[in-house]
Amino acid sequence: xxxxxxxxxxxxxxxxxxxxxxxxxKNRIAKAAMSDSLGDGRGDPTEAQIRLYERWAEGxxxxxxxxxxxxxxxxxxxxxxxxxxxxxxxxxxxELARRGGTQGAQLWLQLGHAGALAHPPIGTPKGPSDLALPxxxxxxxxxxxxxxxxPLFARTAALARQLGFGGVxxxxxxxxxxxxxxxxxxxxxxxxxxxxxARRMRLLLEVVAAVRxxxxxxxxxxxxxxxxxxxxxxxxxxxxxxxxxALDEAQVDLLxxxxxxxxxxxxxxxxxxxxxxxxxxxxxxxxARTRRPLMVTGGFKRRAEAAAAVSSGAADLVxxxxxxxxxxxxPLHWCTPAGGDPGFPRFGASPEGxxxxxxxxxLTSLAGESVAAGTEDPYGAxxxxxxxxxxxVALWNARFGCLASPAAPGGI
Numbered sequence: 001x002x003x004x005x006x007x008x009x010x011x012x013x014x015x016x017x018x019x020x021x022x023x024x025x026k027n028r029i030a031k032a033a034m035s036d037s038l039g040d041g042r043g044d045p046t047e048a049q050i051r052l053y054e055r056w057a058e059g060x061x062x063x064x065x066x067x068x069x070x071x072x073x074x075x076x077x078x079x080x081x082x083x084x085x086x087x088x089x090x091x092x093x094x095e096l097a098r099r100g101g102t103q104g105a106q107l108w109l110q111l112g113h114a115g116a117l118a119h120p121p122i123g124t125p126k127g128p129s130d131l132a133l134p135x136x137x138x139x140x141x142x143x144x145x146x147x148x149x150x151p152l153f154a155r156t157a158a159l160a161r162q163l164g165f166g167g168v169x170x171x172x173x174x175x176x177x178x179x180x181x182x183x184x185x186x187x188x189x190x191x192x193x194x195x196x197x198a199r200r201m202r203l204l205l206e207v208v209a210a211v212r213x214x215x216x217x218x219x220x221x222x223x224x225x226x227x228x229x230x231x232x233x234x235x236x237x238x239x240x241x242x243x244x245x246a247l248d249e250a251q252v253d254l255l256x257x258x259x260x261x262x263x264x265x266x267x268x269x270x271x272x273x274x275x276x277x278x279x280x281x282x283x284x285x286x287x288a289r290t291r292r293p294l295m296v297t298g299g300f301k302r303r304a305e306a307a308a309a310v311s312s313g314a315a316d317l318v319x320x321x322x323x324x325x326x327x328x329x330x331p332l333h334w335c336t337p338a339g340g341d342p343g344f345p346r347f348g349a350s351p352e353g354x355x356x357x358x359x360x361x362x363l364t365s366l367a368g369e370s371v372a373a374g375t376e377d378p379y380g381a382x383x384x385x386x387x388x389x390x391x392x393v394a395l396w397n398a399r400f401g402c403l404a405s406p407a408a409p410g411g412i
Contacts, residue, residue: 010303012311013318014335017062019253019293023167023220025062025317026104028310029331032256032297032319033067033110033169033224035077036363037385041392042399043073043083045096048367053100053107055366056324060331061105063317065169065222065256066096068112068176071156074402075118075126075177079392083400084109084156090163097164106166108220111153111211115141115177116186117262121393123402127180128187128194136263146193146203149177150210157221158214167220167253170207175261178204179226182243183261185233197239201246212251222254222295223247227282229261237282241289248290256295256319257283277305280314287313295319302341303334325362347378354378357385 017025038049056064070076073083084093100107116127116138125138126145157168172178180186181203187194193202204223211221225243229235244255257279278298286294297319300306309315323330326342333340347355358381365371374380397403 009307009311010334010337010339013303013307017293017316019220020251021218021220021253023106023218023253025106027060027062027331027335028315028317029061029063029306029334030295030297030317030319031056031061031064031324032258032321033065033171034321034325034363035067035080035360036367037078037080037360037388038364038367039080039082041079041395043070043081043085043396044089045082045092048364048369050092050096050099052363052367053096054102055328057100057102057105057107059324059327059329060103060335061320061324062331063106063108063166064100065108065110065319066100067110068114068171069109069156069160070112071152072113073396073400074123075113075115076122076396077112077114077117077176078119079122079389079396081112082109084159084163086155086159088159093159094163097166101164101166106220108167108169108222109156109160109165110169110171110224111156112171113149113153113177115180117175117180119389121390121403122396122400127177128189131186140189143191143193149203150206153207154210154214157211157219161215161219167222168211168215169222169224169254169256170204170211171224172204173224173226173256173258175229175263178207179229179235179261182226182239183229183231183235185229185231185235197242201243204243205246205250208247208250208252217251220253221251222256223252224256224258224297226261227257227259227279230259231261231263234261237285240282241285244286245289248292252292254295254317255286255290255292256297257286258297258319277309277318280309283309283314293317297321301344303339306334322359325359325366328366350378351382353385354382357382360385 014027068077069082118125127138130140293316295317296315306318358378375384
């Protein structure tokens with residue numbers, strides 16, 4: 001059901017947004033970063049993946065962000081990730097940038113490093129500290145490895161700019177490496193990169209500074225940040241607001257607010273059954289800490305919710321994920337008087353990760369590839385999702401060989 005809203009509220013979604021660097025987004029609707037799992041298993045884009053981002057550009061999104069693009073293949077989230085290094089398939093990446101940036105859309109790469117959550121079949125998990133927890137074990141990064149990370153992120157960002165992408169987003173949310181450094185649950189260091197919040201955020205600030213130096217002042221640089229880790233002992237909301245305040249002094253163009261952590265056994269924020277957007281209260285509090293544009297990602301399903309978030313000033317940009325899977329032309333529909341909200345499926349019991357797997361397979365279908373029968377429910381979807389990843393492990397290891405000779409960050 002579409003909820004009627006007044007014309008001025010609806011129009012707020014379609015006003016241009018100028019970022020501090022001078023780049024202009026044509027409206028206030030972004031396709032948030034998601035792991036589309038459509039890489040070729042060797043870190044390069046596929047035709048299906050290129051077509052997927054082209055569809056979102058044709059559907060009217062002002063911005064699309066490609067989830068988890070790795071600068072170091074030895075710390076990847078999954079073997080469906082992209083890897084952008086000097087020996088990547090530059091022509092394929094450039095084609096992705098070109099076709100995903102049609103119709104006035106911008107296509108950004110999310111710069112990722114999974115750290116302690118690196119996929120063990122293709123890498124060796126390492127995080128801020130040694131951990132031996134149920135379902136999660138990792139070694140600690142050395143100081144030398146930590147100091148190599150800002151140049152690594154900077155190199156990936158520079159390559160993105162050279163290949164024609166519209167911007168980059170530094171991933172410091174959802175329990176991946178930079179988020180791990182912010183979190184006292186993951187970060188138990190006692191040196192200059194752990195302990196107080198100022199020390200825990202040091203690496204993030206160094207990465208942002210290195211990325212900005214590498215791409216120059218006119219290229220968009222965003223950051224994805226957790227409002228909360230949603231884990232006992234993790235980053236608190238007040239600490240996250242302090243990070244927002246510190247980033248206000250950095251040369252960033254967009255703060256993308258989300259939350260939750262892909263910690264073993266924890267449900268992702270996107271699988272919650274809460275009605276409505278998730279992080280607007282945090283965004284309102286963040287307004288007092290920053291002059292930077294705010295994007296809020298999580299829980300937006302209806303035009304009325306998205307328009308109210310922007311017209312009220314809580315958000316400058318709304319990040320849509322699953323809504324744009326169900327209908328890749330949501331922005332075009334929302335700019336009409338009638339609106340047209342996507343219909344969300346209802347799931348009963350599902351395994352951990354099953355709903356996410358179901359939506360991931362919808363991305364595969366949206367990209368023009370067939371999906372096997374028997375995956376219509378989360379259980380079947382999860383089986384296919386895991387089988388597909390298992391098949392790509394051999395391709396990844398043959399290309400990168402991280403298990404045989406683990407690489408230090410930046411050593412590719």
